[in-house]
Amino acid sequence: MLNFAIIGADNYDMILQKIRSEIEDKLVNITCLFATKPGYYFNADTRLHSIEEIGECNQYLDYYIIADNDELYWWNYLCNQIPEDKIILGRVITKYIGFDLFEYLKLKASNISIISDSCWGGMVYHNLGMRFATPLVNTAVEKEDFFKLILNLEYYMSCPLEKYKERSATLPPVGILGGEVKIGLNHYTDFYEGKKAWERRVDRINYNNIFIEMDTIESEKDVELFKQCKYEKKVAFTKNDYSTKSLFYMKQWDDVNVRIKSGSFRGYVQNIISDCPAFPRPMDVEKMLNGSMDYIRM
Amino acid sequence: MDIILYGFTIKTDEVLYNLRKEIGEGSVRVLYIVADAVCNFFDNYRIIKELNSNDIEKVDFIIECEQINEAIKEKYEDKIVSADVLIKNVKFNFLKYASIRKRKISIVSCSNWGKTVYDSLYIPYNTPFIGVQINSEEYLTLIENIDLYLNDELKFGSDNTITTCTYGKLRDINIYFPNDIKFVEAKKRWIHLLDRFNWNDYIFEMDNFLNERQLEEFKDINHSQKIAFYCENGTDASLKAWSDQAIRRKYRWFDDYIVQTAYRKFDGVKPYNVLSLLEGSSC
Numbered sequence: 001m002l003n004f005a006i007i008g009a010d011n012y013d014m015i016l017q018k019i020r021s022e023i024e025d026k027l028v029n030i031t032c033l034f035a036t037k038p039g040y041y042f043n044a045d046t047r048l049h050s051i052e053e054i055g056e057c058n059q060y061l062d063y064y065i066i067a068d069n070d071e072l073y074w075w076n077y078l079c080n081q082i083p084e085d086k087i088i089l090g091r092v093i094t095k096y097i098g099f100d101l102f103e104y105l106k107l108k109a110s111n112i113s114i115i116s117d118s119c120w121g122g123m124v125y126h127n128l129g130m131r132f133a134t135p136l137v138n139t140a141v142e143k144e145d146f147f148k149l150i151l152n153l154e155y156y157m158s159c160p161l162e163k164y165k166e167r168s169a170t171l172p173p174v175g176i177l178g179g180e181v182k183i184g185l186n187h188y189t190d191f192y193e194g195k196k197a198w199e200r201r202v203d204r205i206n207y208n209n210i211f212i213e214m215d216t217i218e219s220e221k222d223v224e225l226f227k228q229c230k231y232e233k234k235v236a237f238t239k240n241d242y243s244t245k246s247l248f249y250m251k252q253w254d255d256v257n258v259r260i261k262s263g264s265f266r267g268y269v270q271n272i273i274s275d276c277p278a279f280p281r282p283m284d285v286e287k288m289l290n291g292s293m294d295y296i297r298m
Numbered sequence: 299m300d301i302i303l304y305g306f307t308i309k310t311d312e313v314l315y316n317l318r319k320e321i322g323e324g325s326v327r328v329l330y331i332v333a334d335a336v337c338n339f340f341d342n343y344r345i346i347k348e349l350n351s352n353d354i355e356k357v358d359f360i361i362e363c364e365q366i367n368e369a370i371k372e373k374y375e376d377k378i379v380s381a382d383v384l385i386k387n388v389k390f391n392f393l394k395y396a397s398i399r400k401r402k403i404s405i406v407s408c409s410n411w412g413k414t415v416y417d418s419l420y421i422p423y424n425t426p427f428i429g430v431q432i433n434s435e436e437y438l439t440l441i442e443n444i445d446l447y448l449n450d451e452l453k454f455g456s457d458n459t460i461t462t463c464t465y466g467k468l469r470d471i472n473i474y475f476p477n478d479i480k481f482v483e484a485k486k487r488w489i490h491l492l493d494r495f496n497w498n499d500y501i502f503e504m505d506n507f508l509n510e511r512q513l514e515e516f517k518d519i520n521h522s523q524k525i526a527f528y529c530e531n532g533t534d535a536s537l538k539a540w541s542d543q544a545i546r547r548k549y550r551w552f553d554d555y556i557v558q559t560a561y562r563k564f565d566g567v568k569p570y571n572v573l574s575l576l577e578g579s580s581c
Contacts, residue, residue: 012567013388021319097312254336280311280340298337 001029005061007051007078008036008068014094015067022101031061036068054081063105066090085109089129095275096127103286104128112289113205115153116213117146119186120270124285127275135201138187139194143214145181147225150212156181157205161198163191209233211289215266217247233291237269251298252282299326299396300357305364306333306345309381313361314341316384320392329357333364358396380420387418389571395419398576404500406444408437411503411527414557415572424494426487431474434506438515440471441502447471448495452488457481501525501576505553525575527556 006012022028032047034054049057064082066074067090078087085108093099113133114121122137141149149156156177164176173191175183185194212234217226226236234246241249252258253265258279262268271277273285287295303310310331320326330344338345354374363381371378384392404425405412413428440447447468455465455472457480464475464484475484502524507513516526529552559568
């Protein structure tokens with residue numbers, strides 16, 4: 001049985017509702033609650049501690065869930081005292097519909113590096129409250145360049161990111177790896193900000209657990225190239241059925257109502273993993289990243 | 299327990315997620331999902347296009363994830379549960395809910411609490427005490443002799459004017475109705491809902507105590523199902539949070555706090571659990 005502590009009580013009930021199945025099955029025990037504000041009144045069996053006592057309780061606690069609304073403050077506060085991988089953000093539990101605690105803990109511990117050609121990877125890290133273990137965050141890569149990158153990942157990641165183009169009035173800054181692979185630094189103000197972030201994150205890549213993601217693949221040639229990629233864990237979302245596990249056929253896209261609601265295919269794909277998606281999720285993202293075979297739901 | 303999910307929306311996904319424990323244990327079985335979707339299966343459940351009327355008779359509940367046709371809704375009122383009930387309520391247990399729903403419990407309430415509970419749990423109203431307000435002293439008199447009062451005719455008190463609200467008279471007791479309706483309508487609704495009153499299973503609720511004596515009187519009433527919400531210098535453990543100034547500022551009135559905490563997504567820790575309360579266990 002794992003012992004959990006809850007920090008703050010703003011979302012206490014909602015968190016307990018989400019993990020009630022694990023609590024009732026006695027896989028999880030909510031051992032104590034650390035009060036982040038004065039004046040808590042409740043009759044639960046959980047022990048109530050003041051936040052200053054956190055150091056004394058460390059030995060018997062496995063994970064800490066931040067239930068206070070001010071997550072950033074308490075995240076920084078806890079990071080100074082306990083290892084980061086023991087902290088879980090409450091919003092991940094309350095907002096993520098298919099949240100499965102044990103699948104999530106497995107994913108968090110696996111230190112996965114998502115190599116994505118769009119914002120998808122960054123959004124997954126953000127929505128699942130995990131550390132960015134990839135430099136491809138807030139970036140975009142053209143299809144041809146992305147194939148070059150994933151077919152020779154270690155080489156390109158060892159190359160320094162050099163300036164290709166600075167931000168112009170309408171286009172984002174662009175960097176280049178090994179003189180060949182262009183990286184669009186879409187959400188950075190200038191190239192140097194993007195480069196700084198890249199250098200900070202590039203060393204975190206875990207080559208033992210790489211997950212490749214591409215938003216859309218449409219031509220046969222691209223399908224072949226994608227299959228050549230040596231990493232086992234990979235997915236590309238497609239509008240057509242290729243009967244391959246790694247090429248995820250978005251059946252629901254055939255539904256005209258879904259198309260009207262979501263506008264673009266890319267928008268639809270990104271919506272699936274967002275905090276509050278508008279459609280039933282065709283795949284279980286946690287299972288998919290963990291490499292389970294049964295992640296397809298429809 | 300067999301259920302059918304109507305509609306294929308994000309709510310369908312949430313309902314399946316929230317019921318995963320019951321489904322896993324086998325206490326709840328999803329027969330199929332009714333939707334006009336492009337796929338035939340979702341999480342191994344069949345998706346079919348039309349709701350079969352024979353199946354409606356057989357199943358325990360139909361979960362409304364997408365608007366159900368009004369005619370079907372009216373015909374099978376007792377079987378339809380809004381998906382919001384399963385999604386929005388915290389401290390929610392579907393099996394407990396199902397047994398309460400089947401009991402058709404009537405709530406006798408002096409404030410909005412009863413209506414809130416019915417609305418949040420999507421239980422069809424079966425009590426005339428919906429949206430009515432009664433003075434605490436008169437309410438105590440009424441519930442002491444509930445058979446006598448409810449079997450008497452509701453007489454005209456007043457319609458809404460600048461100085462008075464719409465109210466009716468049950469013998470010597472004033473029943474205050476919402477201001478936007480005339481007495482004639484209010485009476486019609488009162489009679490309609492009174493017909494549905496379940497005399498075998500009803501609960502008294504009171505939250506507007508003015509003094510200790512009233513509380514003692516409420517405790518002395520000879521009826522097993524009753525609940526009092528009160529807060530007196532933090533002595534009542536279940537609602538002692540009311541003595542906190544921050545909570546008082548947030549909710550303004552005690553009955554507002556009680557109503558808000560009865561249901562729906564709630565910030566923090568709910569002081570009591572409505573399902574356990576209606577079930578009669580410790581809440």
